[in-house]
Amino acid sequence: MGITLRPHHLLCTQGYSGKGYSDTFVENMNAVVAQLRGSKPVKINLTFSTDDLCGSCPHMRGVDFCETNERVKRFDRKVVEYFHLEEKEYIYQELVEKIHKEVTPEMLADICEGCSWYSVSACREKIISRNYSQ
Ligand code: SF4
Numbered sequence: 001m002g003i004t005l006r007p008h009h010l011l012c013t014q015g016y017s018g019k020g021y022s023d024t025f026v027e028n029m030n031a032v033v034a035q036l037r038g039s040k041p042v043k044i045n046l047t048f049s050t051d052d053l054c055g056s057c058p059h060m061r062g063v064d065f066c067e068t069n070e071r072v073k074r075f076d077r078k079v080v081e082y083f084h085l086e087e088k089e090y091i092y093q094e095l096v097e098k099i100h101k102e103v104t105p106e107m108l109a110d111i112c113e114g115c116s117w118y119s120v121s122a123c124r125e126k127i128i129s130r131n132y133s134q
Contacts, residue, residue, distance in 0.1 A: 002043035004051040008075035015123025021058050028056035042092045078111040
């Protein structure tokens with residue numbers, strides 16, 4: 001069936017450093033990220049709505065309804081526009097490869113503006129280098 005991911009979570013799953021909104025959120029994020037960062041190709045369904053990570057988040061209020069909807073929809077929109085994404089099935093590792101080829105530090109600064117995790121998790125370094133062990 002694959003994992004459901006919203007566009008900006010393509011970046012969060014690369015930048016993630018083990019910190020999150022709650023224990024339940026972190027537990028779920030750890031499990032999802034462990035799969036996605038493995039070498040085995042993982043099918044994902046890109047959805048322009050709440051996803052499998054939102055499902056364990058204390059900020060989710062309902063389907064397609066995050067407490068900070070305006071902000072997270074902006075993150076999603078920018079990721080979709082920069083990387084020309086569609087709401088369909090992808091292989092996560094192929095998308096990460098594409099993003100890695102196309103992304104610049106300026107794009108990340110633009111997409112992630114206003115996100116509190118951006119500096120906490122050193123996302124930029126991880127996404128640019130694809131070295132998740134930092
Ligand atoms: S903060 Fe919003 S977009 Fe982020 S995981 Fe939670 S519900 Fe989803």
